[in-house]
Amino acid sequence: MDVAAWFGPVNSGLVLLMLTMLLRNLQNFDLLQSFVKRQLNRRARRLAALIDPYLSITIHEYDAGRMTRSDVFAEAKAYLDVAVGSRDDVRHLNAEDARGGGGGGGGGGGKLLVLSMADGEEVEDCFRGATLWWSAHCEQDDDKGRRGRAAQRRSYRLVFHERHRDLVRAAYLPHVREQGRTFMAQNRQRKLYTNIPSSRWGDDGNYMSSLWTEVPFKHPKTFETLAMNPTKKKDIIDDLDMFKNSKEQHRRVGKAWKRGYLLYGPPGTGKSTMVAAMANYLGYDVYDLELTSVHTNTDLRKLLIQTMSKSIIVIEDVDCSSSLTGRRKADDDGAAAKDGDAGTPKKVLDRGGGGGDTKVTLSGLLNFIDGLWSAFGEERLIVLTTNHIEDLDPALIRTGRMDKKIEMSYCDFETFKSLAKIHLDVDSHEQFAAVEELLEEVDLVPADVGEHLTAKNPQDDADSCLARLVNALHKAKDAAAVVAAAANGDPQDEENGVIV
Numbered sequence: 001m002d003v004a005a006w007f008g009p010v011n012s013g014l015v016l017l018m019l020t021m022l023l024r025n026l027q028n029f030d031l032l033q034s035f036v037k038r039q040l041n042r043r044a045r046r047l048a049a050l051i052d053p054y055l056s057i058t059i060h061e062y063d064a065g066r067m068t069r070s071d072v073f074a075e076a077k078a079y080l081d082v083a084v085g086s087r088d089d090v091r092h093l094n095a096e097d098a099r100g101g102g103g104g105g106g107g108g109g110g111k112l113l114v115l116s117m118a119d120g121e122e123v124e125d126c127f128r129g130a131t132l133w134w135s136a137h138c139e140q141d142d143d144k145g146r147r148g149r150a151a152q153r154r155s156y157r158l159v160f161h162e163r164h165r166d167l168v169r170a171a172y173l174p175h176v177r178e179q180g181r182t183f184m185a186q187n188r189q190r191k192l193y194t195n196i197p198s199s200r201w202g203d204d205g206n207y208m209s210s211l212w213t214e215v216p217f218k219h220p221k222t223f224e225t226l227a228m229n230p231t232k233k234k235d236i237i238d239d240l241d242m243f244k245n246s247k248e249q250h251r252r253v254g255k256a257w258k259r260g261y262l263l264y265g266p267p268g269t270g271k272s273t274m275v276a277a278m279a280n281y282l283g284y285d286v287y288d289l290e291l292t293s294v295h296t297n298t299d300l301r302k303l304l305i306q307t308m309s310k311s312i313i314v315i316e317d318v319d320c321s322s323s324l325t326g327r328r329k330a331d332d333d334g335a336a337a338k339d340g341d342a343g344t345p346k347k348v349l350d351r352g353g354g355g356g357d358t359k360v361t362l363s364g365l366l367n368f369i370d371g372l373w374s375a376f377g378e379e380r381l382i383v384l385t386t387n388h389i390e391d392l393d394p395a396l397i398r399t400g401r402m403d404k405k406i407e408m409s410y411c412d413f414e415t416f417k418s419l420a421k422i423h424l425d426v427d428s429h430e431q432f433a434a435v436e437e438l439l440e441e442v443d444l445v446p447a448d449v450g451e452h453l454t455a456k457n458p459q460d461d462a463d464s465c466l467a468r469l470v471n472a473l474h475k476a477k478d479a480a481a482v483v484a485a486a487a488n489g490d491p492q493d494e495e496n497g498v499i500v
């Protein structure tokens with residue numbers, strides 16, 4: 001349309017002005033629209049509040065990052081376990097062994113049960129005159145993992161009247177957390193974890209379930225019943241004490257609060273037993289890491305992230321679980337290849353067998369022990385055990401990674417005396433002199449000595465047990481002489497197998 005012809009040349013300017021204003025008003029219309037929307041929303045919320053004045057807070061088991069278990073969830077669970085255990089209006093409960101379920105009502109060490117809300121149950125709580133409702137929920141993740149295992153999303157929901165909003169935020173939730181922490185500390189059952197093989201994990205992105213399985217840690221070994229040279233034992237206990245009380249010192253020097261122990265020595269010298277004694281002494285959980293079922297360095301990191309503070313991470317027989325023997329160069333090359341790629345050209349650590357398809361490299365392990373991620377959590381010991389320290393890469397056991405190296409050796413006389421006290425409750429005996437002499441000539445591990453000192457029938461006493469030990473030591477001495485003679489090519493008595 002010809003605007004100038006319609007209105008005449010004089011009015012065309014006016015029309016343009018009107019169009020400009022209209023456009024501007026359209027912009028204003030948007031503003032008006034959003035203003036109206038806000039007002040409506042506010043009114044809708046007020047209306048909703050009139051109809052349903054209740055608010056809810058959901059506490060998920062896994063934090064938004066999906067990798068770590070939420071502390072708040074654990075605290076709420078412990079709080080609710082205690083609250084629920086004493087209630088008779090909750091109809092559906094889960095039962096767990098007391099001290100076996102991560103907190104909860106009244107520890108009993110195997111005799112009592114902790115009762116917790118079953119999924120879908122609701123329980124009422126009162127706090128400073130306000131009534132609140134908790135309910136437990138568990139949803140299956142629609143997105144099933146590669147192995148068809150759907151993750152479960154657990155959560156607790158707290159519902160309360162909106163007039164209690166400030167009370168809940170400022171007082172009730174802190175109260176729940178504090179009480180939960182107290183109950184957890186009171187009833188803490190230490191746990192022994194082992195890693196689920198990587199091959200059984202869900203999709204890579206699916207961190208919503210634990211990568212560790214757990215059982216209550218019930219190993220009875222303590223430093224009192226661990227036989228070893230008393231000076232050496234005291235040194236280890238002092239070291240553990242120092243570590244436990246060194247939070248401030250670690251913070252001051254900017255070091256992660258962790259410590260590495262290497263236990264080395266022949267089979268049966270008490271390395272695994274020492275780990276149990278350490279865990280019992282410090283009151284820590286134990287994560288028994290089976291390296292052969294970890295596929296990649298990334299998987300190793302995921303496992304690390306899911307460990308809790310106040311724990312010992314143990315890698316037993318580290319010389320067997322991976323080829324960490326002076327192959328750092330090769331391992332580093334492997335690590336440089338894209339981590340976790342199924343088709344990486346080089347399998348750095350090929351272990352064969354069940355979980356054998358692993359690409360965990362020495363670099364991966366070094367980073368696990370000492371890298372940036374290792375500072376995740378605090379108050380943690382990393383213990384490696386090995387029968388062959390000489391086979392380990394020096395990088396793995398250098399100070400800073402393995403801060404304390406403890407040799408677990410053959411039974412010496414001091415260790416024997418501890419074993420005699422533990423097994424027979426004797427401090428001295430006429431056989432002690434013979435034992436002392438023989439132990440200087442014969443290598444016998446504490447496991448074997450302990451076995452000979454263990455009563456085998458009701459008639460066994462200190463005399464018979466010690467006589468059995470002396471007999472075994474003589475036999476071991478003779479056997480060693482035969483082996484030595486054979487090595488030297490000496491002739492042997494054919495009948496008795498002894499040197500003529």
Ligand SMILES: Nc1ncnc2c1ncn2[C@@H]1O[C@H](COP(=O)(O)OP(=O)(O)OP(=O)(O)O)[C@@H](O)[C@H]1O
Pocket residue numbers: 225226227228265266267268269270271272273274386387408446447448450
């Ligand atoms: N120093 C010790 N004091 C008390 N008992 C011991 C000691 N050493 C070994 N034992 C006993 O011997 C058995 C074997 O010990 P343990 O499993 O700790 O040995 P290890 O050094 O870990 O052996 P391996 O290298 O084969 O794993 C256990 O039953 C343990 O109780």
Ligand SMILES: [Mg+2]
Pocket residue numbers: 271272273316385
């Ligand atoms: Mg062992």
